[in-house]
Amino acid sequence: MGTLELAGVSVPVIGQGTWRMGEVASQRRAEVAALRQGIELGLRLIDTAEMYGEGGAERVVGEALAGLREQVFLVSKVYPHNASRQGVVAACERSLQRLRTERIDLYLLHWRGQYPLAETVEAFERLREQGKIGRWGVSNFDLEDLQELHDLGVAGCATNQVLYNPEARGIEFDLLPWQQGQGMPLMAYCPLGQAGRLLRHPLLRQVAETHGATPAQVALAWLLRQPGVIATPKAVDAAHLRLNAAAASLQLNGADLALIDAAYPGPTSRQSLQMV
Numbered sequence: 001m002g003t004l005e006l007a008g009v010s011v012p013v014i015g016q017g018t019w020r021m022g023e024v025a026s027q028r029r030a031e032v033a034a035l036r037q038g039i040e041l042g043l044r045l046i047d048t049a050e051m052y053g054e055g056g057a058e059r060v061v062g063e064a065l066a067g068l069r070e071q072v073f074l075v076s077k078v079y080p081h082n083a084s085r086q087g088v089v090a091a092c093e094r095s096l097q098r099l100r101t102e103r104i105d106l107y108l109l110h111w112r113g114q115y116p117l118a119e120t121v122e123a124f125e126r127l128r129e130q131g132k133i134g135r136w137g138v139s140n141f142d143l144e145d146l147q148e149l150h151d152l153g154v155a156g157c158a159t160n161q162v163l164y165n166p167e168a169r170g171i172e173f174d175l176l177p178w179q180q181g182q183g184m185p186l187m188a189y190c191p192l193g194q195a196g197r198l199l200r201h202p203l204l205r206q207v208a209e210t211h212g213a214t215p216a217q218v219a220l221a222w223l224l225r226q227p228g229v230i231a232t233p234k235a236v237d238a239a240h241l242r243l244n245a246a247a248a249s250l251q252l253n254g255a256d257l258a259l260i261d262a263a264y265p266g267p268t269s270r271q272s273l274q275m276v
Contacts, residue, residue, distance in 0.1 A: 001042045001248040004228060006185050007106050007135035007158040011073045013224055014248050015045030017189060017234035022056020027236070028063075034236040035064035039071055041245040047161070047187065047232040048099075049077035049110055050091060055098050062100035074099065075106040075187075077139055077161075080113025087115075088123035092132055106158060107133040111140035111275070121154050128156070137161070139187075142273040143175045150182075161187035163274045164229070166222060166264040167198050170271030180228050190276055191231040192219050203263040207256045213247075216240070220247035222260055 003010045016038045021031045035046060046064075048057045058076060065072060076099065082091040092107060107127065109120055124136035137159035138149065149157055160179060164171055165188065179186050192199060199215040208215045216233070223231045224247075235241045252260075 001245065002224070004185060004230065006045075006073070006230065007137070009073055009105065009134075011045045011230065012042055012248070013230050014043055014220060014244055015047055015073075015075075015230060015232045016043045017232040018046065018048040018057040018061060019052050019189070019234055020057075021048075021234070021236075022053030022058070022060045028060060030236055031060045032064045034238070034241060035061065036068065037238060038235070038241050038245075039064075039068055041241055043241070043245055044071055045073045045075065045230065045232070047075040047189070049108075050082070050095050050098075051077065051079055051110060055094070058095055058098035062098055065100065069101055073105045074101065074103075075108065076104050077108040077110040080109065080111055080115070083109055083113055083115045083120040083123075085119050085123050088120060089127060092127055096132065103132060103134060105134040106137055107135075108137045108139045108159070108161060112145060117149055118152055121149075121152065121156070125156065139189075140273065140275050143178055146175075146178065146184075157184065159185050159187050161189055161232075163190050163276055164188035164223065165191050165193045165198060165219060166204070166260055167193050168274045169264060170267050170274055173267040173270055175273070176226065176229075180226075183228075185228045185230055186226075187230045187232060188223050189232055191223050191233050192216050194276060201263050203259045207252070207259055210256070211250060211252075213250055214243055217243055217247035217250050218252070218256075218260075220244065221250035221252050222257070224248065225252060225257070
């Protein structure tokens with residue numbers, strides 16, 4: 001599987017998302033098993049957050065990491081209402097306990113809230129100096145937000161995680177090019193869209209049939225055509241995990257991309273950042 005450098009570490013371009021995990025107790029065993037299988041398949045980046053299942057997803061991840069922690073690049077996120085100077089530190093401690101680890105490799109501000117960025121960054125830097133996080137970054141930041149962070153004179157932001165898939169292409173107009181110019185990897189959440197609409201589109205299915213692939217694999221390959229992009233799809237089914245891992249080797253050609261553009265045209269002007 002292809003890799004890129006994120007926070008100074010070589011990571012796979014396809015990882016594992018955990019949104020909606022940890023919400024139903026009867027599914028926990030299957031979720032833990034899926035994460036462990038994903039790691040075996042090379043999906044060694046796991047993305048979670050204190051928001052997911054109100055800590056439930058982090059507990060699932062913590063159980064899945066038993067005996068495998070050193071193989072995984074671990075990403076988690078802090079709620080904006082916990083992003084004060086003291087709140088970040090306390091939230092991180094709780095996440096570390098749920099994750100059963102002494103260190104989070106990459107810790108993100110989930111979205112902007114009431115606290116000044118400088119205050120949140122100060123707390124992130126304190127955690128980094130203490131060795132409780134490797135690096136820090138942000139999520140759901142539009143271009144103005146990243147530029148404000150840049151203007152603080154802080155060079156430590158390792159990534160921005162945003163909604164990105166063929167249905168949500170607005171970032172291609174300005175945000176993605178800016179990050180690529182800065183050498184800042186972009187993490188794409190919900191890379192397969194919402195509620196299955198994207199994967200049912202006839203043109204996406206047409207591209208998939210041409211390659212003997214699935215629409216989900218095409219959607220992932222479409223994202224990875226862009227340099228500096230990491231996709232974090234969620235999967236609990238074993239077959240889906242294998243297909244996700246294999247998507248990294250799928251190469252789309254110009255005709256494929258033209259069909260996807262016809263179904264989901266790229267942006268021709270600036271758009272507000274989409275979020276879910």
